[in-house]
Amino acid sequence: MNAPTIEYAELAPLITIFGAAVIGVLIEAFVPRKVRHPVQVAVALLALVAALVQVILLAGTGMVAAVGAVAVDGPALFLQGTILVLAIISVAFFAERRLEAGGDAFAPAASTLPGSEEERILVRERMLQTEVYPLALFAVGGMLLFPAANDLLMLFIALEVMSLPLYLLCGMARRRRLLSQEAALKYFLLGAFSSAIFLFGMAFVYGYAGTLRFGEISEALTANIGQDGILLAGVGLMAVGLLFKVGAVPFHSWTPDVYQGAPTPVTGFMAACTKLAAFGAMVRLFYVAFGGMRTDWQPMLWAVAIATMLVGAVVALTQTDIKRMLAYSSIAHAGFVLTAMVAADQTATAAILFYLATYGIATLGAFAVVTLVRDSGGEATHLAKWAGLGRRSPVLAATFALFLLAFAGIPLTSGFVGKLSVFTAAIDGGAAPLVVVGVIASAIAAFFYVRVIVLMFFSDPAPEGPTVAVPSLWTAVGITLGAAATLLLGIVPGPLLDLAQQASLFVR
Amino acid sequence: MNPTNYLVLSVILFSIGAAGVLVRRNALVAFMSVELMLNAANLAFVTFARMHGNLDGQIVAFFVMVVAAAEVVVGLAIIVTIFRTRRSASVDDASLLKL
Numbered sequence: 001m002n003a004p005t006i007e008y009a010e011l012a013p014l015i016t017i018f019g020a021a022v023i024g025v026l027i028e029a030f031v032p033r034k035v036r037h038p039v040q041v042a043v044a045l046l047a048l049v050a051a052l053v054q055v056i057l058l059a060g061t062g063m064v065a066a067v068g069a070v071a072v073d074g075p076a077l078f079l080q081g082t083i084l085v086l087a088i089i090s091v092a093f094f095a096e097r098r099l100e101a102g103g104d105a106f107a108p109a110a111s112t113l114p115g116s117e118e119e120r121i122l123v124r125e126r127m128l129q130t131e132v133y134p135l136a137l138f139a140v141g142g143m144l145l146f147p148a149a150n151d152l153l154m155l156f157i158a159l160e161v162m163s164l165p166l167y168l169l170c171g172m173a174r175r176r177r178l179l180s181q182e183a184a185l186k187y188f189l190l191g192a193f194s195s196a197i198f199l200f201g202m203a204f205v206y207g208y209a210g211t212l213r214f215g216e217i218s219e220a221l222t223a224n225i226g227q228d229g230i231l232l233a234g235v236g237l238m239a240v241g242l243l244f245k246v247g248a249v250p251f252h253s254w255t256p257d258v259y260q261g262a263p264t265p266v267t268g269f270m271a272a273c274t275k276l277a278a279f280g281a282m283v284r285l286f287y288v289a290f291g292g293m294r295t296d297w298q299p300m301l302w303a304v305a306i307a308t309m310l311v312g313a314v315v316a317l318t319q320t321d322i323k324r325m326l327a328y329s330s331i332a333h334a335g336f337v338l339t340a341m342v343a344a345d346q347t348a349t350a351a352i353l354f355y356l357a358t359y360g361i362a363t364l365g366a367f368a369v370v371t372l373v374r375d376s377g378g379e380a381t382h383l384a385k386w387a388g389l390g391r392r393s394p395v396l397a398a399t400f401a402l403f404l405l406a407f408a409g410i411p412l413t414s415g416f417v418g419k420l421s422v423f424t425a426a427i428d429g430g431a432a433p434l435v436v437v438g439v440i441a442s443a444i445a446a447f448f449y450v451r452v453i454v455l456m457f458f459s460d461p462a463p464e465g466p467t468v469a470v471p472s473l474w475t476a477v478g479i480t481l482g483a484a485a486t487l488l489l490g491i492v493p494g495p496l497l498d499l500a501q502q503a504s505l506f507v508r
Numbered sequence: 509m510n511p512t513n514y515l516v517l518s519v520i521l522f523s524i525g526a527a528g529v530l531v532r533r534n535a536l537v538a539f540m541s542v543e544l545m546l547n548a549a550n551l552a553f554v555t556f557a558r559m560h561g562n563l564d565g566q567i568v569a570f571f572v573m574v575v576a577a578a579e580v581v582v583g584l585a586i587i588v589t590i591f592r593t594r595r596s597a598s599v600d601d602a603s604l605l606k607l
Contacts, residue, residue: 113593153568160575164582171586181590188586189538189599192579193529196545199572200522203552203565207515210560212568 007065010058010072013051013080014148017141020047024134033127040133041095045088047137051144052084062507068213069154071284074503075349076148079280082357083273086364087140089481090269092474093368094132099469100378105263105371106132106172114177129172135165136269143273147280150288150507152202152212155281159198159245162277163191166270170262175378183261190244190254198241204234205289214289215508221292228296235290235297242285245278246334249307256319259327264379267323268367271330272360279337279356287344288506294344301342305434308335309441317448322370322381325448326363329407332445333359339438340422343429350504351418351425354497358406358414358489365482366403368475372396373466380466386452388461393468397456399483404449406486409442414489421497514555521548533598535587546576 008015020043031039055077062073097104106129107114108122142162149155171184206212208231209220221231244251259267290297312332319325337355340348373380373389373396380386390397406415419442423435471479489496521544528541550569557565 111589153564153571156568157571157575160578164578167582167586171589178593181586181593184586185535185590185599188583189529189535189542192539192542192583193526193545196525196542196549199546199549200552202568203518203549203556206553206565206568207556207559210556210562210564212564 004067006067007063007072010061010063010065011070012054013058013084014070014141014144016047016051016054017137017144020044021134021137021141024137028131028134036130037095037128040130041091044091044133044137048084048088048091048140052081052088055081055084062505064150064507068215069151070145070148071150071507072148073507074505075280075284075353078353078500078503079147079276079356080144082360083140083143083276086272086276086360087136087143087269089364089478090265090273091133091136092478093265093268093364093371094136096265096371096472096475097128098472098475099371099374100174103128103174105174105265107174107177110168110172132169132172135169139163139165139169139269140273143277146277147284149281149284150214152206152214152217155285156195156199156202158281159195159241162274163195163245166266166274167191169266170258170270172266173261173263176261179261180263181261183258186261187254187258194241194244194251197237201234201237201239201241204230205238206234208234214285217289218292218508221290231293232296235293236300238285239297239300242278242282243304246275246282246337247331248304248334248338249311249331250304252308252311252331252334255331256324256327259330260321260323260381264323264367264371268364271326271367272364275330275334276356276360279334279341279352283341283349283352284506286341287349288508291344298342298344301338302431302434305335305338305342306437308332308338309438310335310444313441313444316445319448320383322383322386322452323367325383325452326366326370329445329449330363332441333407335441336419336422336438339426339431339434340429342431342434343425345425345429346504347428348422348425349506350497350500351421353500353503354493355418355422357496357500358418358486361482361485361489362403362406362415365479365486366400366407368479368482369396369400369403371475372469372471374469375464375466383452383455385462385466387455387459388465389468390457392461392465396468399479401453401456402483402486404452406490408446408449410446412487412490414486414493416490417493417497511555511559514551518548518551518555521545521551533600535590535599538599539583539587543576543580546572 064071108127112119139162142158145158146162149158167188170187171181173180209217247255309332312328316325316328340351406413409415409419426435525541525544529538532538550572553565553568
């Protein structure tokens with residue numbers, strides 16, 4: 001019996017990240033507590049940058065590695081590169097220590113009771129939670145694997161490796177720990193529920209096709225006609241699991257709670273990177289494995305896309321918390337990406353890749369701005385407290401306004417080009433009615449984005465309103481990069497659009 | 509024995525698990541129901557592996573067991589911390605996050 005060949009060079013980014021995560025666990029065990037924080041941050045950043053360089057060096061590859069289990073192709077590498085860039089900025093936000101007196105956004109020890117004597121001692125000693133960095137690296141590793149998974153087993157493992165650290169990260173907020181723990185519990189129970197449904201769907205697809213590889217499933221689809229019931233059940237159940245991860249209606253109910261309760265740097269990381277990875281995996285599964293039965297799954301995605309866009313946009317109107325509002329806006333964005341997915345061709349893939357990149361960078365920036373607006377109770381997330389922020393801190397408010405305009409899809413921002421490309425792809429793919437709904441949903445969404453901008457610039461500041469904290473260089477650079485990318489991709493989108501176009505071919 | 513019977517059993521187990529998650533209010537019981545759903549999927553995988561005469565489904569079952577174990581570690585950690593702060597494991601009590 002021959003040992004399988006593993007293409008280590010092509011899998012290098014994954015190996016780097018998982019290796020660094022394991023090293024991070026060892027650092028927790030062996031490095032003295034005083035120097036652990038800088039060491040962990042350095043290891044995490046080094047690993048992410050090294051993996052990014054490796055992804056860039058692999059550009060143009062189109063092959064399957066690890067005996068067909070992992071695809072190293074355009075869409076996978078594009079998404080991996082984007083996820084790594086976003087993760088580097090996220091780790092910089094995680095490491096921000098200037099905003100909270102004596103620490104970062106995380107509880108010194110997640111196991112201590114909030115308000116207990118043990119916790120007070122840890123806060124007084126200025127202890128920092130350093131386990132977040134290895135956890136974040138494991139999550140990033142799962143996210144890199146998820147859009148590259150080319151067989152069902154790898155897809156499930158990547159889903160879990162990505163999700164499990166995120167459940168934990170959600171429960172570690174320094175302030176408002178009850179909310180944070182509640183968010184972790186909800187995310188965990190619903191996430192575990194949806195991945196069990198996903199797994200059962202996987203069993204049915206395997207039962208139909210007799211194989212786990214995407215390519216062979218696609219061949220089985222054309223070969224066996226008949227006994228479709230088991231296949232349809234399988235595809236439907238798998239879709240539930242993936243739609244849950246991207247936060248599409250009717251599987252969106254966790255999104256606002258988790259986004260609000262989680263520590264804000266984690267929320268930004270989750271909102272940007274998880275969505276990218278989950279959409280990448282979903283597009284690959286539906287195009288490569290289930291492409292032959294698209295007439296069966298397109299109607300389902302039509303319905304989900306319409307519901308997602310409308311529910312996301314309409315419910316966001318009624319929100320009074322800025323993090324919840326951004327959560328509903330992210331739901332609406334998932335709907336916009338789904339409109340392009342319905343088209344199921346190469347143009348659609350390119351449009352989705354571009355949209356996800358622009359959405360990810362703007363989301364990360366917006367949540368980072370939220371961490372800076374603070375009052376005595378921590379972050380001031382109630383919308384009313386943001387009144388008149390533009391007079392107190394014009395630069396910060398203008399940056400936030402830029403991100404909101406990008407979400408709304410106003411010209412000269414990246415969001416406009418992204419929306420234009422997904423809607424064009426949807427029309428070319430024969431989904432014009434979806435685009436009509438999409439435009440209506442965008443108009444509704446624009447209303448509440450503009451309402452926040454009006455609130456910030458044209459209303460009087462409250463006498464005891466929040467202050468804008470001065471961040472360290474890390475956060476400042478991160479937000480500046482996000483804002484610059486959002487503006488630049490709106491003015492000169494050509495290079496990234498070309499890159500997405502070149503990277504849009506799935507290896508089969 | 510006809511392998512289809514095992515498939516029917518796995519669907520029944522899955523339905524019991526799903527109903528348990530939706531109906532039971534104790535986080536631990538809801539979580540045990542999720543584990544039941546995972547094991548129902550395992551049974552389906554092993555049965556299909558037998559029907560197709562290949563080993564892929566059995567390999568998946570092993571991986572799922574490991575994943576379920578990891579999920580237990582994470583899940584119990586979250587449930588225990590929330591129980592220590594609230595003295596309750598009911599999912600109805602955890603309702604601060606609302607509109």
